[in-house]
Amino acid sequence: MDTKTGFFERVYExxxxxxxxxxxxxGAIAKYLGTAGSARMVxxxxxSSHTKDVPAHRVVNRKGILTGKHHFDGTNLMxxxxxxxxxxxxxxxIQEFDRFFWDPNHELST
DNA sequence: GATTTGACTACTA
DNA sequence: GTAGTAGCCAAAT
Numbered sequence: 001m002d003t004k005t006g007f008f009e010r011v012y013e014x015x016x017x018x019x020x021x022x023x024x025x026x027g028a029i030a031k032y033l034g035t036a037g038s039a040r041m042v043x044x045x046x047x048s049s050h051t052k053d054v055p056a057h058r059v060v061n062r063k064g065i066l067t068g069k070h071h072f073d074g075t076n077l078m079x080x081x082x083x084x085x086x087x088x089x090x091x092x093x094i095q096e097f098d099r100f101f102w103d104p105n106h107e108l109s110t
Numbered sequence: 111g112a113t114t115t116g117a118c119t120a121c122t123a
Numbered sequence: 124g125t126a127g128t129a130g131c132c133a134a135a136t
Contacts, residue, residue, distance in 0.1 A: 068117030
């Protein structure tokens with residue numbers, strides 16, 4: 001890999017690979033990047049995701065809660081985006097999160 | 111170069 | 124069952 005590639009870029013790349021109608025957790029992405037346990041790093045990367053074409057709305061915490069919705073323009077924008085993809089979101093929490101969960105380690109690691 | 115922070119996670123009381 | 128704390132690593136100040 002290009003050593004020039006920043007940590008953020010890797011996070012964005014994985015997030016971009018998330019298919020529509022699917023979501024993943026910070027820990028799953030962190031683990032895929034090799035920094036398992038540092039889910040905060042993913043969140044930190046997402047902090048700058050606004051300047052990137054990253055569907056950050058598909059990234060939630062392990063409980064399926066839209067913790068980062070505050071970083072979006074609207075209050076329920078993140079929820080609407082997910083619902084637009086067929087995901088049921090109630091009270092900022094994804095319903096049947098386990099069904100919509102997309103693990104890069106499981107999907108990309110064949 | 112040291113300190114703070116950050117959209118998390120898991121354990122412990 | 125709820126609350127608080129510690130641990131993770133990397134970027135920003």
